[in-house]
Amino acid sequence: MKNLNRRDFFKTAAFGAAVATLGAKSAKASDKMLSEDRVGVLVDTAVCVGCRHCEWACKVAHNIPTKELETYSDSTVFKDYRRPDQSALTVVNQFENETNSLLPVNVKTQCMHCERPACVSACIVGALTKQEDGSVIWDDDKCIGCRYCMVACQFQIPTYDYDRSIDPHIRKCDFCHERRKEGQLPACVNICPNEALLFGKRSEILRVAKNRIKRKPDVYVNHIYGEQEIGGTSWIYIASKEFDKLKMPTLMKNPAPGISESIQHGIFAYFIPPVTLYALLRTIMWVSTRHKNSNSENHKDEKGEES
Numbered sequence: 001m002k003n004l005n006r007r008d009f010f011k012t013a014a015f016g017a018a019v020a021t022l023g024a025k026s027a028k029a030s031d032k033m034l035s036e037d038r039v040g041v042l043v044d045t046a047v048c049v050g051c052r053h054c055e056w057a058c059k060v061a062h063n064i065p066t067k068e069l070e071t072y073s074d075s076t077v078f079k080d081y082r083r084p085d086q087s088a089l090t091v092v093n094q095f096e097n098e099t100n101s102l103l104p105v106n107v108k109t110q111c112m113h114c115e116r117p118a119c120v121s122a123c124i125v126g127a128l129t130k131q132e133d134g135s136v137i138w139d140d141d142k143c144i145g146c147r148y149c150m151v152a153c154q155f156q157i158p159t160y161d162y163d164r165s166i167d168p169h170i171r172k173c174d175f176c177h178e179r180r181k182e183g184q185l186p187a188c189v190n191i192c193p194n195e196a197l198l199f200g201k202r203s204e205i206l207r208v209a210k211n212r213i214k215r216k217p218d219v220y221v222n223h224i225y226g227e228q229e230i231g232g233t234s235w236i237y238i239a240s241k242e243f244d245k246l247k248m249p250t251l252m253k254n255p256a257p258g259i260s261e262s263i264q265h266g267i268f269a270y271f272i273p274p275v276t277l278y279a280l281l282r283t284i285m286w287v288s289t290r291h292k293n294s295n296s297e298n299h300k301d302e303k304g305e306e307s
């Protein structure tokens with residue numbers, strides 16, 4: 001991706017200021033009441049053994065070509081850091097454990113199903129939607145392939161079917177929306193042999209996470225990732241290591257959609273060409289990156305307050 005030059009930045013910043021005024025009202029108007037019973041998953045990275053059965057089950061559930069389950073015990077895959085893509089909606093990465101080299105830290109990655117998802121706000125045709133139960137899903141029929149959601153997502157989750165020349169789609173974890181409608185658990189949660197993934201009401205899994213940290217302060221760092229990051233996420237994490245060392249982005253507490261919603265409405269009000277919009281979205285990422293240091297300080301303060 002091309003970096004934004006200074007001239008582009010000022011052009012897009014001016015546009016951003018204009019649409020921010022417009023968007024303040026619409027952002028508020030689009031606030032949706034989420035169910036108090038909305039669901040989530042607690043990922044306990046201290047319990048995950050890195051078997052990658054979750055990767056396999058996710059592929060099977062979404063008709064993505066896969067190898068035999070036996071091959072998932074091949075640990076050479078951990079040599080390279082991997083991101084979810086069109087061939088795997090979730091992946092597990094392994095990180096060194098400085099205090100116990102025999103117990104590496106395994107981290108499963110997928111869409112976080114943000115409470116206030118930037119991808120939803122950035123989508124100009126409403127192809128991505130936040131559901132009352134907390135999941136963020138998309139509609140292939142509405143998607144026009146503009147890929148603004150890819151730029152807006154601070155977790156770099158939505159991916160694109162680059163391999164498909166005809167009718168390519170955006171791809172990401174859909175929280176096994178269809179399975180859950182039939183009363184089944186998400187495929188990854190269902191198969192996890194070590195109960196590293198706990199599905200339940202978001203409020204309940206938060207309570208469990210807090211209890212685990214309280215009971216084992218020698219095992220876990222005092223931080224529930226996703227409790228507050230960018231307004232909270234449906235998938236939350238606990239770990240034995242600081243999250244920035246697990247390649248999880250350090251993010252502010254405020255949700256990003258206020259800006260994204262402004263963009264969405266600005267497009268229609270000012271007929272902004274896609275190239276300008278793309279540059280503005282890049283600006284948002286740049287601003288977000290600048291916030292990292294100050295947020296890192298926030299986390300330290302929070303940890304101090306909680307302990």
Ligand code: SF4
Nearest residue numbers: 111112114117119153
């Ligand atoms: S992690 Fe990214 S793709 Fe998933 S809901 Fe949040 S903004 Fe959207």
Ligand code: SF4
Nearest residue numbers: 058173175176186188
């Ligand atoms: S919830 Fe479903 S789609 Fe998401 S990672 Fe798990 S198995 Fe894959």
Ligand code: SF4
Nearest residue numbers: 048049051052054192
């Ligand atoms: S199935 Fe469970 S234990 Fe195995 S890698 Fe996935 S989350 Fe970890």
